[in-house]
Amino acid sequence: MALSRAERCLALLLRCCRAPVSRCLRCCAAARRPAVPLRVPPPPRRALLLHPRDASRRVTCIEVVEAYVERIKEVNPLINAVVKDRFEEALQEARQVDKLLSEGPGDDYLEEKFPLLGVPITVKEAFSLYGMPNTSGLVNRRNVIASSDATVVSRLKQAGAIPLGVTNCSELCMWYESSNRVYGRTNNPYDLQRIVGGSSGGEGSVLAAACSVIGVGSDIGGSIRMPAFFNGVFGHKPTTGVVPNDGQFPDAHGVRTSYLCTGPMCRYAEDLEPVLRIMAGSGVSKLKLNEKVSLEKIKFHCMDHDGGSVFVSPVDKEILQAQKKVVEHLESDLGVRVQRVALHKMKYSFQIWSAMMSSKDSEGQEAQRFTDLLGDHGKPVWPLWELMKWLVGMSSHTLPAIGNAGREKLVNLNLSGKAKLVSMGKSLQEEMEALLGPDGVLLYPSHPTIAPKHHSPICMPFNFAYTAIFNVLGLPVTQCPLGLGSEGLPLGIQLVAAAYNDHLTLAVARYLEKAFGGWVLPGKV
Numbered sequence: 001m002a003l004s005r006a007e008r009c010l011a012l013l014l015r016c017c018r019a020p021v022s023r024c025l026r027c028c029a030a031a032r033r034p035a036v037p038l039r040v041p042p043p044p045r046r047a048l049l050l051h052p053r054d055a056s057r058r059v060t061c062i063e064v065v066e067a068y069v070e071r072i073k074e075v076n077p078l079i080n081a082v083v084k085d086r087f088e089e090a091l092q093e094a095r096q097v098d099k100l101l102s103e104g105p106g107d108d109y110l111e112e113k114f115p116l117l118g119v120p121i122t123v124k125e126a127f128s129l130y131g132m133p134n135t136s137g138l139v140n141r142r143n144v145i146a147s148s149d150a151t152v153v154s155r156l157k158q159a160g161a162i163p164l165g166v167t168n169c170s171e172l173c174m175w176y177e178s179s180n181r182v183y184g185r186t187n188n189p190y191d192l193q194r195i196v197g198g199s200s201g202g203e204g205s206v207l208a209a210a211c212s213v214i215g216v217g218s219d220i221g222g223s224i225r226m227p228a229f230f231n232g233v234f235g236h237k238p239t240t241g242v243v244p245n246d247g248q249f250p251d252a253h254g255v256r257t258s259y260l261c262t263g264p265m266c267r268y269a270e271d272l273e274p275v276l277r278i279m280a281g282s283g284v285s286k287l288k289l290n291e292k293v294s295l296e297k298i299k300f301h302c303m304d305h306d307g308g309s310v311f312v313s314p315v316d317k318e319i320l321q322a323q324k325k326v327v328e329h330l331e332s333d334l335g336v337r338v339q340r341v342a343l344h345k346m347k348y349s350f351q352i353w354s355a356m357m358s359s360k361d362s363e364g365q366e367a368q369r370f371t372d373l374l375g376d377h378g379k380p381v382w383p384l385w386e387l388m389k390w391l392v393g394m395s396s397h398t399l400p401a402i403g404n405a406g407r408e409k410l411v412n413l414n415l416s417g418k419a420k421l422v423s424m425g426k427s428l429q430e431e432m433e434a435l436l437g438p439d440g441v442l443l444y445p446s447h448p449t450i451a452p453k454h455h456s457p458i459c460m461p462f463n464f465a466y467t468a469i470f471n472v473l474g475l476p477v478t479q480c481p482l483g484l485g486s487e488g489l490p491l492g493i494q495l496v497a498a499a500y501n502d503h504l505t506l507a508v509a510r511y512l513e514k515a516f517g518g519w520v521l522p523g524k525v
Contacts, residue, residue, distance in 0.1 A: 039192040040523040041075040041209050049210045050521070052268035053119045061101070061118035061162075065094040068120045068164060072211045078192060081206040083125055083183040084133050085165035093162045094118060115274055117160030122212040124200050125166040125183075126173050128247040129153050136249050137171040137180025139396040140376050150247025152216060152262050152279045159278045164212060167202025172250055172373055173218065175400035176226050176464050177457050178202055185454065188230060189522040190489050194451040197227035203265050204231035208490075208522060214275055215265035218248055220256065221353065222447075222467025224263050225494060228479040229446035232490030233519055234509060235265045236272050239499045240474040242283045243276070253368045255361040259471040269513040272478070273506050286500055293507035300338040301435060302327055302443040307347035311462040313448040322482045322491040323443060329515055338443070341435065345428040348421065350465035352428065354411050355421035356472040371405045381405055399458060429473045436475075436498040441508055444494045446479055451489050470496060478505035482516045490520070 044050060046067040048059060069087045076082050097118040104110050110117055123129045126136045128146035135141040149157065157163065171180040178201025179185035186201050188194035189209040196205040200217035204227025207215050217224040219237045228235030243262045245252060252260035264275035277284050304323065305315045327338045345352070360366050374381040374397060381397070383406040389395040390402055411418060436442060448463050457463070470477050475496055482491040493512075495505040512518075 041078050041189050043521060043523060044071055044210045046071070052266075053116065053213050053271050053274075061094040061097040062091065064118060065090050065120055065162060065164075068211060068213075071209075072164065072206070075189070075209050075211060079187045079189055079205045079209055080184055081167050081186050081196075081202040081209070081211065082122065082165045083168050083202065086129075086132065086163060087165070089131075090120070090162050090164050097160070097162070114160030115278065116156060116214070119161050119213050120164050121156060121161045121214040121216065122164055122203060122206050123153055123166050123216045124169055124203055124218060124248075126169050126199070126218060126248045126250075127153055127166075127216055128249075129163055129166055132166045134249055135182050136173055137169055137182050137398075138374070138376055139181050140378065141249070142182050148247070151244040153247065155278050155281055156214075156216070156275075161214065167200075167206050167215070169200060169202060170198035171398045171401040172370070173199035173220070173223060174370065174404050175199065175398070175457075176222065177400070177454070178205075178227070180398060181396055188451050188489075190232065190451070190484070191487075193453055194489065195230060195454055195457065197230040197451070199223040200235075200265065201227045201230075204228055204233060204235075207231065207233045207265055207267050208519070210267075210521065213266070214271060216262070217265045218245065218260060218262045219467075220252070220260045220471055222464050222471070224261075224265060225467045225477060225479040226447060226464060228265055228481075229492040230451035230490065232481045232484070232492070233265060233267050234269050234272055234481065234513075235479040236263045236276060236502070236506065237261045237470065237477045238263050238276060238280070238502055239287065239476045242286050242500075242502075243279045244281070244283070250368070250373050254365040255359050256357060256367050257361075258474060259357065261471070267519040269480070269506070269510040269518060272509065276502070276506075288500065288503045289506075291503055293503055295507065295511055296334050296336060297439060298336065298504060298508070299437070299440045300327075300330055300336055300443065301341045301440060302338050303341055303343065303346065305445065305448075306349055306466065307342065307344060309347050309350060309462075309465065311350045312465050313460050313463055315445050315448045316450060318450065318485045319445055319448070319491060322485075323445065323493055326443060326482065326493055326512065326516075333515070341442075343428065343431060343435070345424055345431065346469065348424060349469035350462040351421050352425040353465060353468040353472050354407065355418040356425045358408060358411050359418065359422050370408045374401060374405060383409060400461070403458075403461065425472055432473055432475065433498050436496070436501070438498065438501065439504070440498065441504050442496040444496055446492045446494050450485055450487065450491065467494070470494075474499055476500070476502040476505055478502075478509045480509045480512050481518055481520075482512070484520050
């Protein structure tokens with residue numbers, strides 16, 4: 001598919017921006033080669049912070065919650081992940097749990113009724129958590145306080161989980177660096193000079209820094225998986241329509257209801273499935289989580305890159321090497337053959353995602369415009385005017401948010417081209433479903449680069465296409481960490497299956513955690 005004139009100009013502009021940035025980063029890397037230690041938070045003082053959810057039951061609930069509160073107070077000044085806490089309420093709830101355990105009918109009964117009893121969790125600020133702010137990083141919502149819980153938050157609380165607070169996100173959850181004009185910027189615990197991803201970046205950071213056991217994230221273009229990748233934790237984007245999205249801002253309307261997904265983020269793979277069951281409620285019946293998975297019978301496929309999109313950075317050699325090691329391990333340990341595939345349409349992932357995000361649904365309803373969301377029931381934002389205000393320091397919006405508003409307008413200028421891309425997306429969906437079938441898993445890079453330095457994503461704005469394409473395809477994806485690279489930063493891989501085959505990607509994630517070590521404590525050599 002030939003690029004339009006506007007697309008060719010945009011690709012040329014990105015190339016011009018990338019070249020000096022790449023040279024600058026190489027110079028910086030060379031300058032710091034004499035073993036300059038990374039800036040990372042201090043290691044946890046309490047061993048109980050380094051275990052999955054089940055381990056928390058070996059001590060009193062108040063001990064667990066106090067340990068996590070202490071940890072957040074210790075490292076949050078460095079990472080700025082928790083933007084509003086509810087420590088007093090959490091400690092009170094922990095005392096109630098201990099009282100219930102001492103007076104209750106028995107551990108088996110309580111575990112069945114409250115599978116997350118006493119487990120500390122954190123929640124992305126975009127979700128309603130009673131009494132907590134719900135701004136999504138939008139300045140004109142800075143006084144909004146949630147008067148109820150989002151559906152998934154309510155379900156987790158009913159299962160016994162104890163929320164510690166809410167975490168940072170990008171403005172309106174539409175950028176892959178978690179920074180906004182309300183709370184500022186969140187930092188990566190593996191290197192404070194690096195991004196945490198977005199939009200669920202606060203969750204990725206707080207989990208990686210051992211400040212929480214379970215995180216609540218949402219994903220419309222990779223907002224669970226990019227933070228999970230950059231911060232070396234697990235994240236799962238479920239099959240579309242399984243987990244309710246109610247109670248978050250901005251909520252999806254029109255066609256975007258088919259692309260937005262709510263899902264769990266955890267340090268340990270074993271925690272993903274039980275949390276997913278609780279989040280999904282009755283929707284879990286659509287999945288096959290009770291089916292036993294035989295890894296040897298899975299048909300594995302592998303793609304090293306998208307085919308060479310002009311809008312996206314080339315995949316780092318270290319990421320390719322990590323994926324190669326996964327392939328080699330699967331083949332040697334399981335005796336399977338991993339089939340290399342090349343899906344030509346993946347090259348247009350960014351264009352397909354952009355077109356499908358702004359298309360009409362089956363009833364002809366248009367997607368809510370980003371300019372309207374930025375205005376939040378006020379006047380829609382005019383991107384060019386807002387950019388001029390930003391240049392003189394008078395805008396209340398971030399540059400990426402203004403850029404997103406402009407991108408949306410450009411997409412809608414070429415309606416015939418958009419229609420072709422939507423058609424291409426539907427064709428790719430059929431092709432992907434046929435490839436994966438009932439027993440297939442695709443290995444695919446999580447992102448072209450390891451966690452970039454702060455602000456650098458503005459020169460590579462469309463790299464999120466590696467995750468975004470699976471939102472519009474409606475497929476389940478588990479983000480799996482693969483240890484640390486040469487710079488001490490997390491590596492990882494996406495595991496993709498056909499719709500409603502979430503059990504396959506979750507099973508492979510548990511297997512790869514044992515093989516490659518899963519989450520690694522920041523600063524650990």
